[in-house]
Amino acid sequence: MRIGVAQINSTVGDLEGNLSLAIDAYDQLVGQGTDLIVYPELFLSGYPPRDLLNKEKFLDDIDCQLQKFAQLTGPTPALIGFPEKSQGTKPATFNSAAWCMEGKVIQVFRKRLLPTYDVFDETRYFSSGECSLFIEYKEKKLAITICEDLWIMSDPRYTTNPLDEISSHKPDLLINLSASPWYLGKEQKRIDLLQNVARQASCPLIYVNSVGGNDELIFDGLSISMDATGKLVEISKAFEECIEIHDLEDSSDKDTISILNQKESLRKALVLGLRDYTMKSGFSKGLVGLSGGIDSAVTAALAVEALGSQNVIGVSLPSSISSEHSKDDAQELAEHLGIEFHTLPIQSIVDAAAHELSPLFKDFPPDVTEENIQARSRGLLLMAISNKFGALLLTTGNKSELAVGYCTLYGDMCGGLAVISDVPKTQVFSLARHINHEKVVIPTNTIDKPPSAELRPDQKDSDSLPDYEVLDAILQSYVEESRSISSIIESGFEEELVRKVVRLVDLNEYKRNQAAPGLKTTPLAFGVGRRIPIVQKYPN
């Protein structure tokens, strides 16, 4: 069979836009000659629609779009994901796929396994489907599944395994509509899983995934077809729309199929997430405060890739503490990137604030308060520029500093999107080098100098934080793997240090609670997928 893969970028809630994309893809694929066209999970609503699903009219409007779509289909069937209003169940919605053909919705398939962990809240919204997984088409038996239905592998989370039922029916083709959020390394994990699935079901498999960014989530596409032995037949591009045919009879050798290396994958993911967040929220311009440091440099470089150099504004905001090299590095970066660049000193604002506060503060020594005033003066100016010119302020903090609270709320945390807030500092370095691998975009000095927040004279990150290699390893254990202090110490880290890092992570929940949404790049990002109480006293 020749399967039309509609790996296209939907926008949450944009019912007209998504329908229009669906129709264009249908026409295009029919023109190329195809037996069946498959779209991603919940394509018509965009994924994740979240509490929009609680609006009854939203579901009615989706149904209307689905009928419009079905009416335009001809003899070539299309299988498209949509949230289906249900009667008599609560939640009153199914996560469904409609088989549309000859102007009608012929059959509807409903997702059975509803992920409710990490970023997923599907039992909040959906009831579990119980209807048939099968349809006969062109004398072949097709099994239709939606995302999680195949991600089971004897997970005790679920009491049923659709794959058992599918295997026993010996289908000729297994289809999966997916909206599988990307994180670093997920591509290979997903391919391995699907290969096991194909082998267990003993039939070829076609997997069509969403592509694009919606809020924190990045969908990588990378739709896959494989034969019954798990041998890859075709793989669509990652991080791009792909409207193309996967020919399951194509037996040419695909040994050359490969996925991107991790650094390139990370770069492309962030660029896609940044572009989609910006564009889908109606901005065309991005704004970055350039400190001369590596985080803002990487953020600005990604913004230029996502939005174009003409659409990125860089602003250097030196204080009396800022070193010459910081200002030079910021300017050099802006020149390399070819972006609009401004320098706005903050000292007069810092001084005015200090003057107003002096009657209150006169008997108190300087402390973190004064550091924060600098960061907040920068935030104030950047937000003013953002407001005046309608440019989305991009926050530049990385995961390591957000984890331990090495950042100022309402200061450097100001912004609409936290581009690299799920990228640990050690990875920021390797990403910077990767961005520079063809030509130097990020000044070498920015990468090579010791990281510093420059909120005190001669301050260095290493004054208050351990080496980032060590910090990131502890954070990975504590934040992503939910390991206990004692278990982390057993891995060979110094007890005092582990306790300090854990304490900082816990203490700074309140800052992260008010952080800008950040693009998810790891299995466990701060944000929607991690829900720690703000006020809590568990010591580890």
Next chain:
Amino acid sequence: MRIGVAQINSTVGDLEGNLSLAIDAYDQLVGQGTDLIVYPELFLSGYPPRDLLNKEKFLDDIDCQLQKFAQLTGPTPALIGFPEKSQGTKPATFNSAAWCMEGKVIQVFRKRLLPTYDVFDETRYFSSGECSLFIEYKEKKLAITICEDLWIMSDPRYTTNPLDEISSHKPDLLINLSASPWYLGKEQKRIDLLQNVARQASCPLIYVNSVGGNDELIFDGLSISMDATGKLVEISKAFEECIEIHDLEDSSDKDTISILNQKESLRKALVLGLRDYTMKSGFSKGLVGLSGGIDSAVTAALAVEALGSQNVIGVSLPSSISSEHSKDDAQELAEHLGIEFHTLPIQSIVDAAAHELSPLFKDFPPDVTEENIQARSRGLLLMAISNKFGALLLTTGNKSELAVGYCTLYGDMCGGLAVISDVPKTQVFSLARHINHEKVVIPTNTIDKPPSAELRPDQKDSDSLPDYEVLDAILQSYVEESRSISSIIESGFEEELVRKVVRLVDLNEYKRNQAAPGLKTTPLAFGVGRRIPIVQKYPN
């Protein structure tokens, strides 16, 4: 039977503290002569523990605390809520209650119905219990349920109804351990429900609820006992700890049992939520920016009630636009409240920012940018005071303005807790009058003058917003009831106005995403219970 009600205030994650409270209550109630002592749902962990439940060691530590508690019990049994680590299920936890007596855990009961809507994410954490609901004690058959188990009333959300099984077993007493978050009007709703439950089960009922604030949630206590006809036997105080006996054989006439009026309920709820958020997060002092307006006045008055006048700092931050009456009203409020009061003019900061920005802004007319600079200058100073003196900054925005974005991110939205962010403006007025009902605390002028943000000369809220009566009615329909534009217009509101309000609500999702946690007082608060995508294009 004489039931000991342990309506006590636990703190999320404070395993030692919660255990200690549990033991104190046990000893105290045993001393009063009781047949059985009942604690709230998930008492040992605090509610809601959220992703702390993903830490294996957390569950191990809870088990350890439970064993310690059980060891201290004597012949009087205690029924206490705790998250129970499970083997072989995923999620690997049950929401359980342990029957402890004579030094041992005798039997464990597991919650069957797991709410996963609004603020609840219980299927994320818990597996549904399947074990017995019954225990024999003193020749009586007791049925044990946990919160949602009784909140069903033919809700198609659940396929089983524990109450059916309970009714068929004809128990002598039905017990419910609860952590039921409060909102305005919930008291009566809950009593009505429990009366129906008692009648359906044809047996007396004892309901023990949590009390206290944890993050956004306020638990009101108000533990209830009633006879088999639903007649109230005893009701514990609202918004306070209560360690007392409910004597189910007490047949004295309880016609005098009454619940608080709604205004008083709202006041007490906010005071409790504010106090617990502040104290449990380790602060003892609160800080409020006093504009002379009603929102900050109400917030400051609640803060004084919660923390004591000696622990509240009020700061007036006038600009050149601020009216004399604003400054006077702020000062008068501070005098009435007897709090530390400072005046810090912001104009020099605003001027410094304008000066630095002038090269960039010289060809652009003033707009919302300049208004935001004022709000952000205030935020900068307030956060400096918060940092320097370790006082928790309380945000003063109400629900109406947060809904339509009539507030400045990183400006007046700065703060650790949004005290009245779930109180619509019309309710803020009635709350202010209620606070003043015995003596004038909030200056009369503050209540009577037309609301104004004073970010432009002679600005009034009514310049850009409809009357708050109308606005709040539209917001109630749109935000809390998820009604569509057309349905709201059908209720008699002007189409253009409805569309404007809805557009503003949708547009400002990004601001609310970075807002401070706010105390929940309505059935649907912004925050954990409302999960709208930030970037989305659904038009209503």
